[in-house]
Amino acid sequence: MLNNRQKLSSNNVWGRGLLVFQFAMAVALGIATVVFYRQMQFIQTKNLGYNPNQVIKIGISGVRDVQKITRSFRFYLKENTLIKSISLAGEFGFRDIQVNDRKLLSYMRTIDEKYIDLMQIRIAKGRNFSDQFRSDSAFGVLVNESFVKASGFKDAVGMQITSEPNAAEKLTIVGVVKDFHYGSLKQRIQPMVMPMSGHSGGDALWVKVETAQQTEALALLERTFQKVLPGAVLNYQFLDQQNALEYETETRWQQIIGYATAISMAICCIGLFGLTHLATARRAKEIAVRVVLGATASHIALLFSGDFLRIVIIAILLACPVSAYLLNIWLSDFAYRIHISWWMFAAVGGVAFVLTLLTVSSQAFISALKNPVRSLRAE
Known part of the structure; x- marks a missing residue:
């Protein structure tokens, strides 16, 4: 997209599809991170019916x-x-x-x-x-x-x-x-x-x-x-450490998915930044005219944010049911588990929404604050 300078328009199905897929992956990983964290927190804080703290097991062979x-x-x-x-x-x-x-x-x-x-x-x-x-x-x-x-x-x-x-x-x-x-x-x-x-x-x-x-x-x-x-x-082992070893695999996957979420969100923001930069460069004259006619920086930011925010909303709607299905399969391995709640999807979706808005708006604000005379003279 960046190489061919393709427009983010309604007929650019391939480019929009890639962006939706990228954000859907990022949102799905974000939801997985929240569920993994909540389940591991539940395990660590659940009353086991006994107190393992400062108990040492000494093996007699x-x-x-x-x-x-x-x-x-x-x-x-x-x-x-x-x-x-x-x-x-x-x-x-x-x-x-x-x-x-x-x-x-x-x-x-x-x-x-x-x-x-x-x-x-x-x-x-x-x-x-x-x-x-x-x-x-x-x-x-x-x-x-x-x-x-x-x-x-x-x-x-x-x-x-x-x-x-x-x-x-x-x-x-x-x-x-x-x-x-x-x-x-x-x-x-x-x-x-x-x-x-x-x-x-x-x-x-x-x-x-x-x-x-x-x-x-x-x-x-x-x-x-x-x-x-x-x-x-x-040969000794602390009982609480022995208990933690039961969930060593889950703890490792929690860390991996957490890192993957951070990286995927960063990549999404970088991609959005680049696409917004190209979009504002192509529409420099339109922005200049709107500014001359009285449009504020907020109006310009809202204009450019619309397309991208719709893509993020579609990605969130696609990621939520898939994430819920796969995470329920993972949680079925636990006899004692948390229940996936709506707020987990809302929280991750809200973060993706805010990051998109900030990334796109920053570029739009910069374009709106430029001297419109220069843009019109260049055109």
């Missing part, structure tokens, strides 16, 4: 006496104010739980009596594990609200269940915890059973440390780890 390791850690760290709490827990995946005459697929996590308080998980009914009840370590379990709902129990506390492969061993529900997100927000909360780690073992220590002295707490854990397991490597 190999065949070891995890109960003894936990007791040693507590013995060495019981008087230290840097460490708030220590718990033993393990992940065992999904298992079939026999509930009356049917099987219920449930997620199993072994925990000890400190885990619920350390994670700040709320008890809905019943009680937490306690040293005062010796049977807890062998036969006690906690379940979540989703388990109670799926099992059909009216009052789950005191009910007995069995777990594969130990189908002959009866387990008694001593408490029901509020639902919490043990996985990412891409999956719905499933039924969950938590026996005591003394019954089924564990593969990680969970340590709650003092917020203001994180570095000192890590150094203390390293020294203690070497005392308890000489020569072993301390």
